[in-house]
Structure formats: structure tokens, C-alpha cells
Amino acid sequence: MDKQVRLVTQSPSAYSYPLLLKQLLHTPIIYNPDQEIVYRDSLRYTYKDLYARINRLASALTSMGVKPGDTVAVLDWDSHRYLESFFAIPMIGAVLHTVNIRLSPEQILFTMNHAEDKVVLVHEDFLPIIDAIRPHLKTVETYILLKEGPEKPATSVPLAAEYEEMLTQAVDSFDFPEFDENAKATTFYTTGTTGDPKGVYYSHRQLVLHTLGMAISLSGFSGPGRFQSADIYMPITPMFHVHAWGVPFVATVLGAKHVYPGRYEPAMLLKLLQTEKVTFSHCVPTILHMILTSPAAKDVDLNGWKVIIGGSALPRGLAKLALERGIQIYTGYGMSETCPLLTLATVQSHMVDWDMERQLDIRTKTGLPVPLVNIRVQDVVSEKEVPKDGRTPGEIVVRAPWLTQGYFKEPEKSEELWGGGWLHTGDIANVDPSGYLQITDRLKDVIKTGGEWISSLYLESLISQHEAVSEVAVVGIPDEKWGERPLAMVVPKPDFKDTLSGDSLKSFLQKFVDDGSVSKWGIPDNFVIVDQIPKTSVGKLDKKVIKKRVAEGIK
Incomplete structure (x- = not known):
């Protein structure tokens, strides 16, 4: 008989440390409590303030009746309020629903009903959407206003509170509970080519492990484009989309300075880049293209700005333009279903002295798998792993500790996603002898001629x-x-x-x-x-x- 593995013996008084989001806040509060968090050109406060506000938000929501397992929706631009919600809502045991504000009103209605939202934090810009769909929202009980200026907007939405007033009246200490680390922390919806949006979800454990894996990937390896505590971080990927790729959690753990731009406007983004001296961002190619082609960008010094491009392939022409402007640009890869980080197009230390054209070959690749990610590229028909010759195509399938375990209320689609015990990405790629992946197309977009x-x-x-x-x-x-x-x-x-x-x-x-x-x-x-x-x-x-x-x- 085969010997069994030996489980560790736990002392009766030993503490089993759950991987909960609240654990991510210990280090920055001690390490860099006076570091700044900035919202546009209108607000700045410290990590100490952030922690107090997270406590106040938790206190306010629980006093309104939010209980563990309830779902709280947020409709906001990228802001300090969103960062506070990233922590406070899951930390009380509730589920954060980051609503995709760019969907149609009908799709937003579907996602909010499907997620069973109970409380909604809504920016004043999105009140007209809520007003239009409110008669058809089945589970929402409470609306909280997020506003910019001093004036309260005219609306028929029954607002229970205004966010800042609510926090002012709440206590700044909260005893965050401990519970199973596999508790659902967040949910959001990904749109496909057909049918209704599909809900993906992540546990506390998954988000903590993704944060640590990403932190190691971005800061632990030598080469350009590293993200460390001295960097100044500004996301240009919506916070409703896969938690802004999870980077706000990493920035918080590192105690880095955060800069949140609100609504994406080229003039404001460029202003913040200059005035706050932003050094690290991430975005899709179209956003970087928008910034670089803005007339205002001609006079802005972008030298040393580090940018990860994801969401779509990084065109070589755009990458070359960015490098010519002094931007340290490279590719990251993942999906809504993968939390999202799977690979980074890491320029290794021995490549730093390569000329631009040779570096572009690396920076525009899909990249190398990051720690804790196991990737296979397999033949679509035989499911056998393809050779690492940089030519033979196959589908990327993956295993990692932070992949969504299914689609919410969609068991059949969940099984299709996880066929054979591997998450199927639907991306066609090859692998070169050095292990770099190169996506050549989506399975549904490859052209067969x-x-x-x-x-x-x-x-x-x-x-x-x-x-x-x-x-x-x-x-x-x-x-x-x-x-x-x-x-x-x-x-x-x-x-x-x-x-x-x-x-x-x-x-x-x-x-x-x-x-x-x-x-x-x-x-x-x-x-x-x-x-x-x-x-x-x-x-x-x-x-x-x-x-x-x-x-x-x-x-």
C-alpha cells in the first residue's frame, strides 16, 4: 500500500491564519502610513485616512443592515471611493459587485438582478441609468449617492445617504470578522459574443494569492518596468473591470502612492501624469493610443513612465511609438475569468542592452507565465501539448490558484469553461523554445482561408x-x-x-x-x-x- 502524506499536527491553541483581504492592510499602515492617495486634482489623503475611511464605510453599511453574504453594487469612475469599497465591502463578509458602467442600461439591469444586489453606491453621473431601470430592479433596497461637488443632483432615485456625509457620521473603528477564506469577495460580469453577460466571482483567498503573485511578478524580477513601493501608481483600466487588473491591491500592499483619475479624459490623465509624477500604469492599447495621439501629449515628458498593456494585443507600431517617447512598455495577459494575471512579457536582464527592434520582439509577446500559473498550449482537437517551436498553434489552457471556479448560476457554461480540469481561454498561441507565449488569435477570430x-x-x-x-x-x-x-x-x-x-x-x-x-x-x-x-x-x-x-x- 502506498504511504499517505503526513498532515501537520495542529496544536489546540494554534491559530489558522485565513487569507482574507483585511490581512493586506497590515503592512502599508505600518510601513508607509503617511503616503498619499490622490483623487484627480481635488482630494488627497494618507494611508492612515484610508484605513479610517474603510472602517467608517464598514460601520455605515452594517448599520444600514448589510450582512455577510449580501451583495453591494458600485457604479463609479476610478476613485478613492472605489478603493475603499475594494476593501470595506468584502471585509464585512459581503460581496462587492463592480458594475460595468459602459454596458447598455438593459445589460446593467440584467447584471444587477442576476447578482442580487441589495445596496447600490451610485455616482451622480449614473443616476439617470438607475432612474430608468429602478422599477425593474428586484432586490435593491438602498441607494447611496457618490457626488463630486457641493450640490445634490436632482433625481427621483430614493437616496438613503450621501457617501461623505455617511462616512462622517460613522465611527472610524470596526471589528472586522474572521470567516472562511473561500468566502466570495467580489463579482462582476464579462460580456461575450452572444447571450447575456456572465458573472465571474472570486474568493478572499484567490484575491490575496493573486495580489501576492502579482507583487512578486512585478517587483521581484530584474529588468525594466518593475513596480515597487517608491513608484507612483495610476490605473487607466476601469476599476469595475477585474478589479483594475488587481493592481490597486498590489499598490496598497506595497504602500505606494495611488493616483485616481476619475473619468478618463486625456487632459486630466496627462495633467496627473505631470503634476503627480506618475511612474506606473496599465491600460488597453486604445487608451494609450488616445493619450499619445492627444495634441496635449506632445509637450508632456513621458520618459520613464512604465505601462503594462493588456486586454488586446499590443501592436508593434504602438509599442515602438511608446518606446520612442521613453515609455517602458510591455504586455500582460489574462482574462476576466483569470483574476486576471497569467503572463508578463518580461524583458530579462540580459535583454536590456538589445536594440529597440529586438526588444520589441519581446515586449509585444504574450509573455512568460508568472509564479503559481501553470499554462499549457494544446492542440484543439487532440488536446496534446504542442511543441515549443514558436510556430505550432494551440489553445491556451491554464491552472492557477486564482481562476474563477465557474460562472454564477451557469453550471453548464462553467463545465464548458473547465473542460478536463483546465480553464479554457479560447486563445490560440504558440510557445517559443524560451517559454514565451505568443497569442496569434482568439479561437473565434482566427481567419481560415x-x-x-x-x-x-x-x-x-x-x-x-x-x-x-x-x-x-x-x-x-x-x-x-x-x-x-x-x-x-x-x-x-x-x-x-x-x-x-x-x-x-x-x-x-x-x-x-x-x-x-x-x-x-x-x-x-x-x-x-x-x-x-x-x-x-x-x-x-x-x-x-x-x-x-x-x-x-x-x-
Whole structure:
């Protein structure tokens, strides 16, 4: 008989330390209590103030009847209030629902009913949405106002309290309970190509482990782009979206300075970058593109700003532009279902002296798996692991301690997500001999033409290098002969608005055919020049809408 593993013997008086979010606050309060947290250009306070406000928020919510297991929704821009909610709501045993404010009112209604929200913290900008859907909200009992100025907005929403007044009246000490670390802490909704949004959820244990894993990944390895306690952090990824990728938790543990920009406006973002001397951020490519192409950005010194790009592939052209401005840019990869961090395109210490073009090869990759993440790239049909040759494609499947355990109230979709005991990402990638992943497409977006697979992401990266191209999206469109053919939707830079043509783009791409980077069949037959490209609620290229527009003949 095989010997059994030996479990540790626990003394009757030994304390079993639960991995709860409250444990993340111990270090910064001791290590850097006077460090600042800044909201736009209107408010700043210290970590000591943050801790007191978290206690006050917990006291206020419990006095309103919020109990363990209840769900509290937040509709807000990126703010200090959101940071306080990240901690206070889960720490009382309730569930934080970070509502995606960019969804349609109908989708917001669905998510709030599906999550069974009881209390809603709502910014004054979103009162009209709540007012419109309120008759159909089934479980909400209390609304709390989040306002900016001194005036109370006119609304028919029955507001039980105003956030700041509520905190002022609450006590600044709260005895946060201890409970099972597997208790649900947060939930939010991810939108797919069809059907209603799907609810993902995370436990205290998962969020704590993700925070520690990300902290090690960002600060523990040598190379550019590191995030440490001396950095000044400003998220440019919405806090409603996977907890702003979990980085606010990391920044808090490190005791770093936080800067919250509220609503994303290029002028305000650039102002905060300058005045607060921000050194570390993260965003999707479209947001960085918006910042870099803003006229106000020409006179701003961005040298030394460290930026992780996620959500979509980092086009080589955008990465090159960022590096030329002195930005330490690189890719991170994950999904709503993965909390989200899985990989980072880490520039290792021996690569630091490489020239720009060679570094771009690394910075634009999907990256290396971070600690505690086990990734396989497997053949879609056989499910066998593909060779690490940098060419053979397969689907990324993953195991890590912080992956969502399913979709809320969706057992069948949950089992589909977790087929075979691995979380299926739906991303197609290859792995090179050094272990770097490179996503070549979404399983649903890969273009199949004449028996060949063509990567829309790779074509986008090639086209983005043309001097006249500002943004590009490539999709597959039906073709009677070849099954599908690639089509490129392109936004020209202002100076090339009247001169960029499909023929010039085809000529540009021919050099990549000549050097073997892409087959001649990979060159799009059609280039559509447009003023803007449809985006999703979190700033990704919305290829579903692009395909629909093309099918309808709307250019």
C-alpha cells in the first residue's frame, strides 16, 4: 500500500491564519502610513485616512443592515471611493459587485438582478441609468449617492445617504470578522459574443494569492518596468473591470502612492501624469493610443513612465511609438475569468542592452507565465501539448490558484469553461523554445482561408507599422471560394487622412511577404478606411460589431 502524506499536527491553541483581504492592510499602515492617495486634482489623503475611511464605510453599511453574504453594487469612475469599497465591502463578509458602467442600461439591469444586489453606491453621473431601470430592479433596497461637488443632483432615485456625509457620521473603528477564506469577495460580469453577460466571482483567498503573485511578478524580477513601493501608481483600466487588473491591491500592499483619475479624459490623465509624477500604469492599447495621439501629449515628458498593456494585443507600431517617447512598455495577459494575471512579457536582464527592434520582439509577446500559473498550449482537437517551436498553434489552457471556479448560476457554461480540469481561454498561441507565449488569435477570430489559418492579430501588428496608420482591426469575412478572407479596417493619422489607400497598404505589406513573415494569401483583399473603429465597453476592438458593419455594407 502506498504511504499517505503526513498532515501537520495542529496544536489546540494554534491559530489558522485565513487569507482574507483585511490581512493586506497590515503592512502599508505600518510601513508607509503617511503616503498619499490622490483623487484627480481635488482630494488627497494618507494611508492612515484610508484605513479610517474603510472602517467608517464598514460601520455605515452594517448599520444600514448589510450582512455577510449580501451583495453591494458600485457604479463609479476610478476613485478613492472605489478603493475603499475594494476593501470595506468584502471585509464585512459581503460581496462587492463592480458594475460595468459602459454596458447598455438593459445589460446593467440584467447584471444587477442576476447578482442580487441589495445596496447600490451610485455616482451622480449614473443616476439617470438607475432612474430608468429602478422599477425593474428586484432586490435593491438602498441607494447611496457618490457626488463630486457641493450640490445634490436632482433625481427621483430614493437616496438613503450621501457617501461623505455617511462616512462622517460613522465611527472610524470596526471589528472586522474572521470567516472562511473561500468566502466570495467580489463579482462582476464579462460580456461575450452572444447571450447575456456572465458573472465571474472570486474568493478572499484567490484575491490575496493573486495580489501576492502579482507583487512578486512585478517587483521581484530584474529588468525594466518593475513596480515597487517608491513608484507612483495610476490605473487607466476601469476599476469595475477585474478589479483594475488587481493592481490597486498590489499598490496598497506595497504602500505606494495611488493616483485616481476619475473619468478618463486625456487632459486630466496627462495633467496627473505631470503634476503627480506618475511612474506606473496599465491600460488597453486604445487608451494609450488616445493619450499619445492627444495634441496635449506632445509637450508632456513621458520618459520613464512604465505601462503594462493588456486586454488586446499590443501592436508593434504602438509599442515602438511608446518606446520612442521613453515609455517602458510591455504586455500582460489574462482574462476576466483569470483574476486576471497569467503572463508578463518580461524583458530579462540580459535583454536590456538589445536594440529597440529586438526588444520589441519581446515586449509585444504574450509573455512568460508568472509564479503559481501553470499554462499549457494544446492542440484543439487532440488536446496534446504542442511543441515549443514558436510556430505550432494551440489553445491556451491554464491552472492557477486564482481562476474563477465557474460562472454564477451557469453550471453548464462553467463545465464548458473547465473542460478536463483546465480553464479554457479560447486563445490560440504558440510557445517559443524560451517559454514565451505568443497569442496569434482568439479561437473565434482566427481567419481560415483556403485551408490555412491566418492570425488577425499578426496582420494588425504588421499594418500598424505603416507610417500613416493610427489604428487597425482585421477580421475574417465570408468568401465563397476560400471560406474566409481577411479585411482590414484602418484609421489613418490626421496628416494622412486624404492620402492613405488600400493599394499603398498592400504595397507596404508586400515586403513582409518577400521576407517570409507572412504568406501572400495573408494579405487582406479589402482595406476600409474609416474615422473610428468600434470598441467594446472596456476599450477592446469590437470585432463582432465590425463584422456586422461589413456584412451590412456600412463602412
